[in-house]
Amino acid sequence: MKRKIRNVFLALFVAGGIAGIYPSVSHAISIFFFNDVRPSDYFYDAVNDLVEREIIHGYEDNTFRPYQPVTRGQAAKILANVLNLDKQDVEDPGFKDVSKSNEYYGAIAALVKEGIIHGYPDGTFRPNEPIQRNHMAKIIARAFNIKASPGTKTPFTDLTNKEYVDYIRALYEYKITTGTTPTTFSGTDSVKRGQMVVFVYRAENAATDATINISEINGDTIIAGNKEYQIPRRLQTLFGLSGKESFKGATVKAKVIGGSIYSITSIEFGDLEEADKHAIDKQLPVLEINGKRPNGKYSVKNNHFAVQYGKISVSSQDPITLFSDQGAVIHYILSYIVIS
């Protein structure tokens, strides 16, 4: 299968007679035919989007079962996938009812590490219980760092549990929830699969594009002129370079929700300090030609570090070597420069 994909890439490339690199990746058009998901359903777009991205899956009988309740464990897994959290490099949060062999252990531990979920005061997480809409509002708001503006009011008359009011206000303000009726939120009702994907889909789409010119970074806050942006824990590695000076004047293109960064599209650095280059190299597939590392231009692309080198002349006898300081798996592809 791998070969087939590569063959298609190459065939398209050569057939097009393009001189240079491909302009962009065009994603395959995916159409899902769940027997129980129709274009008229309010969750149709959300289901297709999340299934295509393999964040949630349908069933083998070609159904999605949108009205089936979501368990707390399943919700944790979906959110950890959406946020692209590392589910393996985690610490045991110590929930009495979530062993390391539990299929949701990695996702739950990753969300605890991010400070998004905490479980119950009795030390349990109750992964097999259906998740309530109140709880979902809380973890969505925390996962996406969405906060309500001071004056935001909802039309819901059933917000009796004060613990969740601000989270529901936040979701209402950003149009992530519209309630179960015009005047009810039904906080203790269980969340159905269709509702779950809609919550997540709308939360992601609540993020808007922003270009941020960094004045300085103070802890987990980016200061850009008179504006401030919160950096969630999962993205702090990208801003954790030793030389904060490296970020002064750097331009960040990001998706933001309110005053919080949701994802990084790109960061273009100015001149980096050597220590920072070494720190970034630890994240990269490092290139060596005849045992020498060329100098490249560092940046952040799509929530990870990147390096791009200019044109380098090599001999066909030169071995091109790649390695990772962290022992990461390296995948690679070559595209040939065709002179048309």
Place this chain on the structure above:
Amino acid sequence: MRSEPSYYANLNSPVYNGPIKLYHDSYLHAVALKNGIIIGEMLVELDVVDDEAANLDPFPVLKVNGEEAKPHYSYVNANGISIIEQFVSAYEKATLELIPGEGTTIYLFEPYQDIRFDKIDFDSATQYTGPIENSDINAVIVRDGKVVGHYIVWVGIYLD
């Protein structure tokens, strides 16, 4: 939000196992993954200054419709076997002739067949005896009873 590569290498791309040798000017794009998550990526444009000087032994010389075609790159797989890959194209019909390296035998496998190099099933292969038409090539090169190479050719055919 997903961490996606900016260019082309992804989880479906070959895993890097050892040095790559280039025979054509190429872009090399690589991604580093830890626990299934992309942590970094690299892009470089490599200009091969002596692309006619490659020593291809023990691999065959390929002629497509009578014209010699140079390989694109080689690398070593996880079993220590050298691999050469090349892409060729032709109009309407591609006749691929292999001129074997000295003392070598070429065993042809199905184009998309995965070959287990720790235990090659030669019963599922056919020995190369003459030109092949309109087909990718997935071949194992044997010399003195030892596997010395894996030879892959991708064929693109233009049709009017």
